[in-house]
Amino acid sequence: MQLNGSQALIKALEMEGVDTIFGLPGGCILPAYDPLLDSAIRHILVRHEQGAGHMAEGYAHVTGRPGVAMVTSGPAATNIVTPLCNAYMDSIPLVVITGQVPVSAIGTDAFQECDTIGVTRSVTKHNELITSAQDIPRAVREAFHIATTGRPGPVLLDIPKDIIDARNPNSAMEWHWPDDADVLAGLPGYRPITHGDPRKIREAAEFILRAERPVIYAGGGILKARAAETLHELAELCGIHVVTTLMARGAFPDSHPLCLGMPGMHGNYTAVTAMQRSDLLIALGSRFDDRITGKVDAFAPEAKVIHVDIDPAEIGKVRRPDVPIVGDCRLVIEELVEVLKELLANGAAFPDRSRWKQTIAGWQEINPLAYVPAEPGDSLKPQFVLEQLRDNNPDDCIVVSGVGQHQMWASQYWHFERPYTWVNSGGLGTMGFAVPAAIGAKVGRPDSTVWAVDGDGCFQMTAQELVTAAAERIPVKIAILNNAYLGMVRQWQEMFYEERYSEVYLSPDLPDYKLWAEAMGCVGMRVDSPEEVEAAIQKANEIDDRPVVIDFRVDAAEKVYPMVAPGQSNDDIVTDPGLRQGIKR
Amino acid sequence: MTALSDDIPHHILSVLVENKAGVLARVSGLFARRGFNIVSLAVAPTEDEYLSRITIAVEVASAPLDQITEQLFKLISVVSITELDPRHAVERELLLVTIEAPPDVRPQILALVDELAGRVLDEGQDRLTVSVEGHPNALDDCAERLRPFGIVELRRTGRVALPKLDNAIDHRLHQV
Incomplete structure (x- = not known):
């Protein structure tokens, strides 16, 4: 079958099961937009290419399917670098297609030319400049294979205009869809390890059977591997407590008696301290991030470590494990559960862990996650807004956040009961992530309510995508926790720079968020x-034909606690001084 | 590039890669990201036309190197990585040098080239171009001994290496 390159590109995306592309056309990618008119693929026209990338990430987060973005060359390609880096840090499967100047013009500083392959090399799992129309189906197939297998990540395909331009003879090609064997043969250097070494898995089981103070340290890899159910089985079989990192919120239900919640710099006291005092950390798809470990030399000093990760480069990167296991989290945990069951059936038993369990219960009793509630007449507490949002929405509500104080409060105060209900920017910490990611999440899961919890600083970075949402009838809901500051920076200046506030004030009224929302075709409210x-949240939940933005005016002085100061040991976790003064909730 | 010093341990990575555009940039980028200087680099096709061999010599401590090799192996285009311990490897490099060689000193130079097991490749009125093949450290010595005559230009290829045959250890770190 004779096709031109643009037809081949769209057909290849259809063959990969793509139902949505987030994008914005322009000169070099223009030919690809013509066959799109005849395709069943939905295209969401964004207002800025960064929005396309974050939407694709939100979509991928909640569906598990790769997000697809398509933009033109030059400035469009550079605008999508941030989402690529974000996806690379958080292991999100993306396929990003960029236009490029014609092959003959590459390297001549042509209009809207950018060395996209060079620029994105270090923020993609892989990228490829396609120089022949005949290579398009193979490149697309390989891109989806690489993005979704092993440790997932973003793949970029850079496509010169001449090979997709129907009027250019360079775009002629004979359609051929590669099979699995072709893909393997084309990627001789890519063979992800999925099954763990059985001897290491047995060794891990023996460590677990000996441990008196074990903690499961569950990371985002659990969600990437669709391993939430098997994690549940492991935790219950062994009666081991689970901490869920920022990237793993929802991987284990917060209401479960064994769930300790989020560890790390703003983790709760019990999660942080249980890891510190444990004698065995079972790290499953987690990477010992600096925000988790605090001062590495002082992190969990008595713990042996079992580290399961699909990426061999993570093993021993920060902490040398006693039992390293390279493999897919779901497969490894399943195998581990089998071995443990066999050992238990043959008479093995867990040591008495009742004292450890009492210790944990004691920490939970003395230092629960709490804040000083507002007195009558006080300004609104951001944590109270989160509690109200949580209590007025169902378990399957998807929560999306930007980066900063609001992100930490959202992760702390929401009760995550199901996997894939939490979307945020973890590794890169990309302000402005929430609005576009929420839109992508709603496109991926249209039957779920999607609430973005955003800060006023974050909101101003990508708010224009609400125009996209209004135009495309994507009814996301945005709760701005408006404290008129770059709040997390303000918190650090208060705590570590003697309250010398430098360039952090944003004003609560400029812009007028309600009017701005209305101008973008949303319903705007101010609280x-x-x-x-509660009434505002309920009103927002009743609106299903357009986006809603609520400007919550919250207390600017509120800080995120608990906190482990940067570079300090997790032993030095600081809880809210207001609570220590005896004001208990 | 600077010459390798004898006292700082160097590592030789032999990386088998897909013979495609841009692969060398991916590989060298992992070193550049950390600010590590590559001391010597040689790239050449292999017996398989789809694969190339990159031989990299770096001066770097073992711990970060382990991390780099793990991340090198993550590159889709990298097929296998072998780390060669210089004590258990044969290393060779080629040096080409053009020397000032007026008639009065030419016999001395020719004698030295002979001693170094080098070959004269080109003869001019007042200059000679000579090739010497050997261990990289030996080539450092050659260059120093030729320098008094006046080096006009000097080129080195970068080292290539293979494991010693009497060595039972498998040096392949990663192989698909």
């Missing part, structure tokens, strides 16, 4: 007092 919060 000042605690009494108005």
Whole structure:
């Protein structure tokens, strides 16, 4: 079958099961937009290419399928570098297609030319400049294979205009869809290890059977491997407590008696301290990030470590494990559960862990996650808004956040009961992630309510995508926790720079968020007092034909606690001084 | 590039890669990201036309090198990596040098080239171009001994290496 390159590109995307492309056309990618008119693939026209990338990430987060973005060359390609890096850090499967100047013009500083392959090399799992129309189906197939297998990540395909331009003879090609064997033969250097070494798995089981103070340290890899159910089985079989990192919120239900919640710099006291005092850390798809470990030399000093990760480069990168296991989390945990069951059936038993369990219960009793509630007449507490959002939405509500204080409060105060209900920017910490990611999540899971919890600083970075959402009838809901500051920076200046506030004030009223929302085709609301919060949320939940933005005016002085100061040991975790003064909730 | 010093341990990575555009940039980028200098680099096709061999010599401590090799192996285009311990490897490099060689000193130079097991490749009125093949450290000595005559230009290829045959250890770190 004779096709031209643009037809081959769209057909290849259809063959990969793509149902949505987030994108924005322009000169070099223009030919690809013509056959798109005849395709069943939905195209969401964004207002800025960064939005396309984050939407594709939100879509991928909640569906498990790769997100697809398509933009033109030059500035469009550079605009999508941030989402690529974000996806690379958080292991999100993306396929990003960029236009490029014609092959003969590459390297001549042509209009809208950028060395996209060079620029994106270090923020993609792989990228490829396609120089012949005949290579398009193979390149697309390989891109989806690489993005979704092993440790997932973003793959970029750079496509010169002449090979997709129907009027150019360079675009002629004979359609051929490669089979699995072709893909393997084309990628001789890519063979991800999925099954763990059985001897190491047995060794891990023996460590677990000996441990008196074990903690499961569950990371984002659990969600990437679709391993939430098997994690549940392991935790219950062994009666081991589970901490869920920022990237793993929802991988283990917060209501489960064995769930300790989030560890790390702003983790709760029990999660942080249980890891510190444990004698065995079972790290499953987690990477010993600096925000988790605090000062590495002082992190969990008595713990032996079992580290399961599909990426061999993560093993021993920060902490040398006693039992390294390279493999897919779901497969390894399943195998581990089998071995443990066999050993238990043959008379093995867990040591008495009742004292450890009592210790944990004691920490939970003395230092629960709490804040100082507002007195009558006080300004609105951001944590209270989160509690109200949580209590007025179902378990399958998807929560999306940007980066900063609001992100930490959302992760702390939401009760995550199901996997794939939490979307945020973890590794890169990309402000402005929430609005576009929420839109992508809603496109991926249209039947779920999607609430973005955003900060006023974050919102201003990507708010224009609400125009996209309004135009495309994507009814996301945005809760801005408006404290008129770059709040997390303000918190650090207060705590570590003697309250010398430098360039962090944003003003609560400029812009007017309600008017801005309305101008973008959304419903806008403003909430000042605690009494108005629930009604506003309920009103927002009743609106299903357009986006809603609520400007919650919250207390600017509120800080995120607990906190482990940067570079300090997790032993030096600081809880809210207001609570220590005896004001208990 | 600077010459390898004798006292700092160097490592030789022999990386088998797909013979495609841009692969060398991916490989060298992992060193550049950390600010590590590549001391010597040689790239050449292999017996398989789809594969190339990159031989890299770096001065770097073992711990970060382990991390780099793990990340090198993550590159889709990298097929296998072998780390060669210089004590258990044969290393060779080629040096080409053009020397000032007026008639009065030419016999001395020719004698030295002979001693170094080098070959004269080109003869001019007042200059000679000579090739010497040997261990990289030996080539450092050659260059120093030729320098008094006046080096006009000097080129080195970068080292290539293979494991010693009497060595039972498998040096392949990673192989698909």
